Amino acid sequence: MNAIEFRQFSKRNGQFLLNDLNFEIQSGYITGLIGPNGSGKTTLIRSIMNLLRPDQGEVLIFGQSYATGEREIKRRIGFVYDEDFFYNHLTIREMKKIISSFYPSWNELIFQQHLHDFELPERRKIRDLSKGMKMKFSLAAALAHEPDLLIMDEPTSGLDPVFRWKILAILSEFIQDGKRTVLFSTHISADLERVADYIVYFQKGQLKFCGSKEELLDVYVLVKGPSNLLQMSRYKDKFMGLQQSSLGFEGLMMRQSYDDHPFGNQVTVEKPSLDDILVFTQEGQ
């Protein structure tokens, strides 16, 4: 069963429009939601959390519609947002009491374990926590009620590399049983590069790609070479986001186009990183 399903989903949000989206996020895997800032990622996440109501179509979570089971669905979702929405004058402990009152499946032992692991002082006020610590608290609280779906919106911005690594470990472990799902939105794709199974790529409200990360990285090749080659070539327009400098050119091309070996061995051909794909396909707009 799919963890999340968008069916003919449309939502206008300010400047742009998410129009007639149809795609799924599979259970049991880590899916990365990538795209530049303002591409619609946050709108998507808010729609998944039922904060935004669709103009048309629907979002199904665990195969269920929010209309029939809002509380049941949300009890199974753990969320970690980018901005902090906590009651700042409360301590971690007091905030926890409030949060835990809403989740019947709250496991205090797990929460304490994470607090300890993340080195969070229970008696400190939330406004006295750094951004990173607030995020860690969010995560601890999200994991403590043992959700089936973990949603994270830009979780790693503002975190040190040590903790970013720790998050990857936590996420990998989270999906061990093959039944739980992670949706992780970010514009820092180095993190996803490693651990994501599936990628959903948005740009200006449009779904550009939805499939496995392997697939996405296979579709393109990064071609680099001397500038003079380019002028003569009729393959020039097959490039996406071509960058040229006095030292040469660099551009993204579909692998199929490249298979005709248009440049021989005067160029280097590499497998692109997620970042490369993001940057170059944006340039091409």
Place this chain on the structure above:
Amino acid sequence: MYSIVKVVMSMHLSVSLTSGEPIYLQLKEQIKNQILSGELQENELLPSIRNLAQSLKISVITTKRAYDDLEQEGLVTSVSGKGTYVSGTNKESIREIKYRELEEQMKKIIKESQALGLNRQDLTNLLTILYGEENEA
């Protein structure tokens, strides 16, 4: 009551994200080499794809691809519900596989030497020299 027997695998695997070589390929090659060298024995249970993914902090789909490819080459067998095992290949077939790989490598060498302008005699001479050095070393 139940007694659970765990097969604890301590395998040596490492992947590089910066080498440019696809991760699933790196995994496949390493496991393959360990099977061919005997480090991994017949019928030994490999870690589950999820387990492997977690240990290496990589995608589950990547580990699955590596295992699928290995299964296609006959090096491992996956039994649903149980896991993935090193195939019960006997020494003969391992030797066959290794021999075939050697052939492939030699074909490549021949091609490259031709690109450099060497003929068969040149190549044989080179081989003799290097072989001799190897023996003395």
Place this chain on the structure above:
Amino acid sequence: MVQLLIKDIRIQRRFIILGSLFVGFFFFALGAFEGMPLAIPAAFLSHFLIVVASKADEKNNNGRLLASFPLRRRDIVSAKYVGILMFMSIAFLLTACWRLLGGFVLSAGELPWYSIQSTLVAILILIFFYSIYFPLFFALGSRIVQVLDLIVIFMVGGAFLIVIRILDLLNVNVRAYVERILAAQDILIFGWTIGGSVILVVISWYISIKVYEMKNI
């Protein structure tokens, strides 16, 4: 919904303490509100707890957090309305406590107690205010909550003055009407005001639910 009420108490705890200390201070400093009906400080404390404290709390866009928890929109709304009752009770109770305390310290005979009329009027005014305040609160969200109460006061006050002005122009003798109402039997007034405010709150509650269920947060 109970958890929401408990949450509000947890969040407002510092304001409850602050507010009641304030009332206590005025009790003793101003000689126990001589001549002033007890309902007035109680009403102010009520207002403080319900509106002012929520302002401080909503600054951080907490509505988004709450709406992400396993709660229905209607539960969030209902908790606010039940909260009115809860905080009013707390406020009136606390004020009564100060009065009792005052009774031991100052000479008992001079201290006012709650009179039915003034209490009723105070509660009515508060309920009228919140019936307008909350649907707007749920419709417009935290951006406007900082000034919403002022807006409502001006709206209602303004409307009231306009009505009086119109009646004046129509040569209606408002004073006579008011006197007649006040002279009528207590039970009747009681009945009408309770009935009227209940209906008002229910309508407001319904509107708030509808508004909030549609809202994009």
